[in-house]
Amino acid sequence: MPLSTADTTLHLSHTTPFNAPHQRSFTCSVNPVVLFSILDHYLRRNENQDRVIGTLLGVRSEDSSEVEIRACFNVPHNETAESVAVDMEHHRTMYELHHRVNPKEVIVGWYATGSNLNSYSALIQDFYSRETTPFPAIHLTMDTTLTVAGRDGMGVKTYVSAPVGVSARAENCLFLPIPCEVKYFDAERSGLAALPTGHPSTHTFYYFVCMRVWAYM
Template identity: 60%
Template sequence: MTRRFDVLENCRATTPSSGATNTATTTAQQCYIHPVVLFSILDHFLRRNDNQERVIGTLLGVRSDDGRIVEIRSSFAVPHFETEDQVEVDMEHHRTMYTLHKKASAREQIVGWYATGSSLSKYAALIQDFYSREAAPFSAVHLVMDTDLVPAVGAAAHPENCVFLPLPYELQYPDAELSALQTAADSSELGVTGLVSDMEQLEKTIEELHAMLDRVTKYVTNVVDGKEKPNNIVGKSIDKQFAVLFQSHLQDILMVAYLTNLTRAQLNIADRLQRIL
């Protein structure tokens, strides 16, 4: 089964007297999400206290220069206490965690916040207002993950709330995360899989690379022989990838040559010092 989630963004406060101020001046138009963010949110939800119905946390990532494209790369949990009458968010914990995160990932910044549940909370506007100030001058993105596997989250406006607009989003798979996801997908029906050795992983990667090269070679051969209609986009992509891989291979060779010369020089210095002593 697939869990549903929506990416939302507030555009304005509907009631000036509510006390919420929107400091954002630029709104996002496209959002990219790394899978590790979704797994972190689910892990946070599974580890919640027994009396908690939902959890919230901070989203971190990078933006384009104009702020219209957001890439959500990581997240961390933020403790909060919520009742029918009030909500309390541990702002100090949020700022402490963000300071620690900046030491490890200096480029990542606050881009918004997440919450679990099947609908928008009535306190969403208050929390959104806080994160809008943290993400200023850009608007804060709100990611809502439905952990109950029910219909999609609604984004209707309320008189006392902000107007939340859904954003188009897309999952991005970095190489390291894609390898982990493939390993998880190949696990048995019991959900248990053994860790492969480095040699087995290398062998599997080489086999996949060999299979991809066979498909590309077959396609190019069919196009040259007139058996298949050429596609300019595919042709340009193959040429671009070949140039990138060739350049990368050349850089690897130069690096190996540099390290070899450096090692030889160190051995010569050590040999001369040994003779002097």
């Protein structure tokens, strides 16, 4: 489905966490398998793609104040200077297949590589917000330039959104940073513990992220 935005788009983003009016406390955790899946998607992208996106799956606490991101899958999309198109049929087909195997895991948001938030991010966020209604959609970003990852841990950040402006337009969106931690199971911790004994592969960034995940244990 094509999404478009006008040149007059109002887009705001804050780099420090804060609570918007009537915004409840909200936190999330992410399984390391999700981070590696996102990285694998990025490494397999088409040469003309600046970033890749996909759907996040997980479970919510009883009061919906905590979300555990357990899995993800990629969603084909195309961005140009004028519009962004997201393959929603692929998104829904993949979710139906995943839901048959893991019925407890639902759509909780979406991911994108890169650390920047733009007007297209707001449009895609609007789509996923409708998929997660009445709960907020989480947007996870993973930096792939190493610059943010080197300065701010793994370069992984998570957000929820809130409308801004007098008119209810999809692109009028405020991204609010929320706390996020990496959550391991015992088997994954044992596997990650062996990573520092290896050597960097041809995919230096993949090895780098492995090391950053290990540092968070």
